[in-house]
Amino acid sequence: MAKMGDMWGQLGSVMASMMFAYAMFKQFFPDNLGDILEKYGQKLVAYVYPYIQITFDEYDSDFYRRSEVYSAIQSYLSAKSSTRAKRLKAHEVKGSKALVLGMDENEEVTDEFEGVKLWWASKKSATKKASFSFFPDYDERKMYKLTFHRRHRDVVMGSYIDHVRQEGKAIAVKNRQRKLYINNTGKGTKWSHVVFEHPATFETLAMDPKEKQSIINDLLKFGKGKDYYKKIGKAWKRGYLLYGPPGTGKSTMISAISNLMNYDVYDLELTAVKDNTELRKLLIDISGKAIIVIEDIDCSLDLTGQRKKKKVEEAKDGDEKDQILKKQEEEENTTSKVTLSGLLNFIDGIWSACGGERLIVFTTNYVDKLDPALIRRGRMDKHIKLSYCCYEAFKVLARNYLDLETHELFGTIERLLGETDMTPADVAENLMPKSDVEDAVSCLKNLIEALEAAKEAARVKAEEEAKQKAEEEAKLKAEEEAKQKAEEEAKLKAEEEGKVKAEKEEKEKKDESTKEEVKCNGTLVEKVINNLI
Numbered sequence: 190m191a192k193m194g195d196m197w198g199q200l201g202s203v204m205a206s207m208m209f210a211y212a213m214f215k216q217f218f219p220d221n222l223g224d225i226l227e228k229y230g231q232k233l234v235a236y237v238y239p240y241i242q243i244t245f246d247e248y249d250s251d252f253y254r255r256s257e258v259y260s261a262i263q264s265y266l267s268a269k270s271s272t273r274a275k276r277l278k279a280h281e282v283k284g285s286k287a288l289v290l291g292m293d294e295n296e297e298v299t300d301e302f303e304g305v306k307l308w309w310a311s312k313k314s315a316t317k318k319a320s321f322s323f324f325p326d327y328d329e330r331k332m333y334k335l336t337f338h339r340r341h342r343d344v345v346m347g348s349y350i351d352h353v354r355q356e357g358k359a360i361a362v363k364n365r366q367r368k369l370y371i372n373n374t375g376k377g378t379k380w381s382h383v384v385f386e387h388p389a390t391f392e393t394l395a396m397d398p399k400e401k402q403s404i405i406n407d408l409l410k411f412g413k414g415k416d417y418y419k420k421i422g423k424a425w426k427r428g429y430l431l432y433g434p435p436g437t438g439k440s441t442m443i444s445a446i447s448n449l450m451n452y453d454v455y456d457l458e459l460t461a462v463k464d465n466t467e468l469r470k471l472l473i474d475i476s477g478k479a480i481i482v483i484e485d486i487d488c489s490l491d492l493t494g495q496r497k498k499k500k501v502e503e504a505k506d507g508d509e510k511d512q513i514l515k516k517q518e519e520e521e522n523t524t525s526k527v528t529l530s531g532l533l534n535f536i537d538g539i540w541s542a543c544g545g546e547r548l549i550v551f552t553t554n555y556v557d558k559l560d561p562a563l564i565r566r567g568r569m570d571k572h573i574k575l576s577y578c579c580y581e582a583f584k585v586l587a588r589n590y591l592d593l594e595t596h597e598l599f600g601t602i603e604r605l606l607g608e609t610d611m612t613p614a615d616v617a618e619n620l621m622p623k624s625d626v627e628d629a630v631s632c633l634k635n636l637i638e639a640l641e642a643a644k645e646a647a648r649v650k651a652e653e654e655a656k657q658k659a660e661e662e663a664k665l666k667a668e669e670e671a672k673q674k675a676e677e678e679a680k681l682k683a684e685e686e687g688k689v690k691a692e693k694e695e696k697e698k699k700d701e702s703t704k705e706e707v708k709c710n711g712t713l714v715e716k717v718i719n720n721l722i
């Protein structure tokens with residue numbers, strides 16, 4: 190019975206060949222005889238082959254998305270096949286208690302539902318792709334084939350397939366091993382994954398308890414919001430922007446969110462995405478119950494296109510311009526061409542609604558660098574600032590790292606944390622015992638020492654900065670004074686020169702008139718003498 194499906198499949202192809210042969214010879218029979226033969230032929234086929242086959246392909250017809258029904262059947266059959274199939278495929282899933290078993294190719298299992306017997310077979314077919322390559326390229330199609338007697342058609346269509354889907358989904362959720370997906374593996378538009386095993390939870394996350402609770406409430410409400418989002422006509426997704434200095438727990442919070450919500454994490458490396466089309470393809474491949482993470486978003490996307498253009502325009506020299514353009518072209522070929530608008534579409538374009546519940550999380554150290562369009566509410570709905578360690582956050586770390594709820598040194602630490610900035614990462618590092626002989630008290634003392642050192646360093650830095658600022662101000666002032674002095678001197682000099690010039694002109698004028706007078710007098714004397722003579 191194990192090869193029941195195959196047997197009927199072969200019989201089916203024999204019948205098909207007979208029908209083909211019949212079609213070839215049909216033209217030699219009189220019309221009415223042909224009709225009679227066809228009618229009885231079909232009856233004969235139905236009589237001999239009373240089984241129906243349904244095929245479930247791994248991918249939807251457009252090859253964009255893995256079929257949900259296929260995945261559900263796979264989970265459903267993995268439970269059946271591990272007890273019934275003879276040839277199994279074993280996948281070792283790290284961290285799971287047992288091997289995950291599935292049907293091997295061309296293997297069959299039987300199933301029973303409401304007294305109806307059904308046969309499932311796993312198949313694989315390869316069709317040759319149209320390609321000019323020397324080596325032929327094949328498209329592999331995996332599928333499940335369901336065979337059942339035609340008298341059970343109503344049961345199968347009415348309830349069995351639905352039962353398989355529901356059961357399969359429930360099994361998948363139960364066995365779900367969360368995954369961390371990455372896209373920067375040189376496989377183009379494909380995600381590859383590892384098992385997600387980060388132990389961080391909201392309990393171990395050090396931050397202000399009120400803020401923490403509000404984030405947890407927000408997430409839980411989102412998780413239960415399927416009907417609500419449908420009612421308000423919004424895609425079931427929510428954006429979180431996590432910002433703050435390095436080592437304040439942004440990445441840790443993403444793990445805590447994944448552990449709280451039981452979502453997979455898709456760590457999207459934007460710089461490895463070729464262009465907007467590739468970005469969209471990646472988006473389509475993301476399943477529901479997912480956190481899409483773009484870390485250090487300010488470094489991932491080139492928002493400086495404008496500035497580059499300007500640089501080219503500024504370059505006057507033709508050679509210089511060519512060089513800049515050539516360099517830019519080279520850069521463009523090697524770097525990602527994902528644009529801001531491509532990313533905005535990724536977050537809330539029409540495609541972003543495919544696939545079910547999703548969280549989109551951006552992290553950055555420099556929130557001011559981001560384009561306001563990227564982080565406006567509606568895209569990044571909740572902005573969470575992760576900051577330096579406060580006393581409340583320290584208490585969480587002390588509980589996690591040292592099992593301490595309170596201690597007399599806590600007071601000193603509270604004061605010091607109020608006086609200096611230290612990231613939770615640094616506090617945690619100081620609280621961690623480095624050897625077996627180190628106990629909780631020595632760790633607290635280490636932290637106090639580190640805080641005092643940090644305070645001293647901050648004081649020295651502030652002093653140096655103040656000194657540098659004062660020096661710069663003094664330099665600026667001196668420069669300003671020198672400039673003013675120079676201006677005044679120049680003015681004085683100009684005045685002096687003007688005065689000298691005016692005097693000179695006056696003198697020249699005077700000399701001129703004296704000359705004129707002398708000339709006149711000479712002429713007069715000459716005239717008088719002439720008259721006298």
Ligand SMILES: Nc1ncnc2c1ncn2[C@@H]1O[C@H](COP(=O)(O)OP(=O)(O)OP(=O)(O)O)[C@@H](O)[C@H]1O
Nearest residue numbers: 393394395434435436437438439440441613614617
């Ligand atoms: N708020 C926190 N609660 C608990 N542990 C923390 C917290 N912040 C930092 N840590 C510890 O410090 C380490 C570094 O933190 P994390 O990687 O989350 O920082 P980040 O904010 O993502 O830094 P970056 O901006 O450099 O990516 C973590 O492994 C964790 O052990």
Ligand SMILES: [Mg+2]
Nearest residue numbers: 439440484552
């Ligand atoms: Mg980080």
